Amino acid sequence: xxxxxxxxxxxxxxxxxxxxAIRLSALAASQQPRAGELGFRGPFDIAFDSSGNILVTxxxxxxxxCLDSANKDICSFGGAGAxxxxxxxxxxIAVGLDGLVYVVDSNNCRIxxxxxxxxxxxxxxxxxxxxxxxxxxxxxxxDGTGRILxxxxxxxxxxxxxxxxxxxxxxxxxDGNDQFRLPTASxxxxxxxILVLDSKHGRIKVFGPDLKFMRSFADxxxxxGLLNMPQGMALDTDGAVWVADTGNxxxxxxxxxxxxxxxxxxxxxxxxxxxxxxxxxxREDRIYVADNGNxxxxxxxxx
Numbered sequence: 263x264x265x266x267x268x269x270x271x272x273x274x275x276x277x278x279x280x281x282x283a284i285r286l287s288a289l290a291a292s293q294q295p296r297a298g299e300l301g302f303r304g305p306f307d308i309a310f311d312s313s314g315n316i317l318v319t320x321x322x323x324x325x326x327x328c329l330d331s332a333n334k335d336i337c338s339f340g341g342a343g344a345x346x347x348x349x350x351x352x353x354x355i356a357v358g359l360d361g362l363v364y365v366v367d368s369n370n371c372r373i374x375x376x377x378x379x380x381x382x383x384x385x386x387x388x389x390x391x392x393x394x395x396x397x398x399x400x401x402x403x404x405d406g407t408g409r410i411l412x413x414x415x416x417x418x419x420x421x422x423x424x425x426x427x428x429x430x431x432x433x434x435x436x437d438g439n440d441q442f443r444l445p446t447a448s449x450x451x452x453x454x455x456i457l458v459l460d461s462k463h464g465r466i467k468v469f470g471p472d473l474k475f476m477r478s479f480a481d482x483x484x485x486x487g488l489l490n491m492p493q494g495m496a497l498d499t500d501g502a503v504w505v506a507d508t509g510n511x512x513x514x515x516x517x518x519x520x521x522x523x524x525x526x527x528x529x530x531x532x533x534x535x536x537x538x539x540x541x542x543x544x545r546e547d548r549i550y551v552a553d554n555g556n557x558x559x560x561x562x563x564x565x
Contacts, residue, residue: 281548281561302327305552305559307401307494307541309355309363311378317363318552318559319541321351326365326380339380344370347382354402354413354447354541364402364410371396373412386410386426391417394428401447401459401494411448411456418442420458432456432473439467440475447495449503451518457495457503464489466503466516479520484510487522493540494552506539506551513539513551513562531556 303322310316314331324342326349329335340349350369357363362383363376371389373396376382387396397416404410410423418435419442421428433442443462450456454471464482469475480489490509497503502523503516511529513536516522527536537555544550549562 279563281563302557302559304554304557305541306353306554307355308543308550308552308559309357310543310545311357311363312361314545316550316559317355317357319352319355319365321353321368324349324352326352326355326363326376328380337380339376340365346385347374347376349374353400356402356404356410358404358410359406359408364404366399366402366412368398368400371398373399373402373410384426386423387412393421393431396421401445403448403450405450406452409450411450413445413448413458415444415446415461418445420445420448420456430473432469433458437463439478440469442467446493449495449497451497451501457497459492459495459505461491461493464492466495466505466520477520479516480505486525487514487516489514494542496542496544498544504542504544504549506542508538508540508554511536511538513542513549526562534560536560 302320304320306319306321308316308318316329318327320327325338325340327335328337340352344350349367352365353368354366365374367374373386374382375384387394389395391397396414399412400415401413412421414421420432422430433440442460445458446461447459448456456469458467460467465478465480467478480487489507492505493508494506501518503518505514507514512525512527515524527534529537531537536553539551540554541552547564551560553560
């Protein structure tokens with residue numbers, strides 16, 4: 263299969279090639295890892311620390327898996343449970359300006375903050391619907407001022423924290439411009455505009471630094487430029503918006519004003535194919551995709 267078949271040519275920009283997928287020893291569906299054993303069962307999200315290590319949440323094994331810059335597994339932390347430092351389906355992950363690792367402990371309805379060795383430092387939030395509490399949160403984003411944005415998915419809002427203090431709540435359940443249904447990710451531009459991936463609406467909604475709605479783009483569907491229950495989003499230095507179009511088994515790239523730039527991948531398990539991709543992260547000229555249903559990380563190189 264020719265690599266260029268992976269890129270739908272409608273509005274495509276640039277040339278992408280696929281590097282070898284990152285796979286750890288696959289774990290069977292009923293298998294839980296033993297102490298010290300690594301492996302992906304369903305990687306969900308990806309982040310990088312300042313040393314270039316790759317941090318991956320793997321919800322079905324209740325862990326964060328750490329890889330070095332050569333893609334060799336070096337550690338894992340977490341483990342099933344509700345105690346402090348334990349995880350229950352961890353999803354979003356981000357590294358803060360302080361070097362700490364912020365993990366969305368989704369089914370425990372909280373954010374746990376770990377140091378580089380995997381020792382928990384603090385916990386933010388608990389289950390609930392009042393401000394500062396969560397209902398199955400999913401995405402986490404750290405902006406350049408140290409704010410923490412959490413996609414509080416089943417409360418249909420984004421909560422914004424400074425440290426452990428809640429400073430703003432964006433959105434509520436509904437179908438209006440400033441309302442959400444199952445938001446899964448958020449991001450902040452250098453100009454302070456906030457993008458929210460409004461998953462069930464299949465839209466990216468853009469808000470100003472004052473939290474007022476500005477515009478939105480995309481919609482529900484299968485055609486290029488449309489989305490089906492997207493789960494992950496990332497911004498690149500050129501201002502493009504990358505989206506893990508989960509239900510359509512592909513990655514889409516949009517300009518910041520909403521123009522579709524490229525569509526990469528299709529459903530399958532071969533190189534360049536995806537099965538329910540969820541997380542997406544950018545580093546230098548590479549795009550890392552959590553190919554959830556195929557239990558691997560796929561890496562694209564932009565040439």
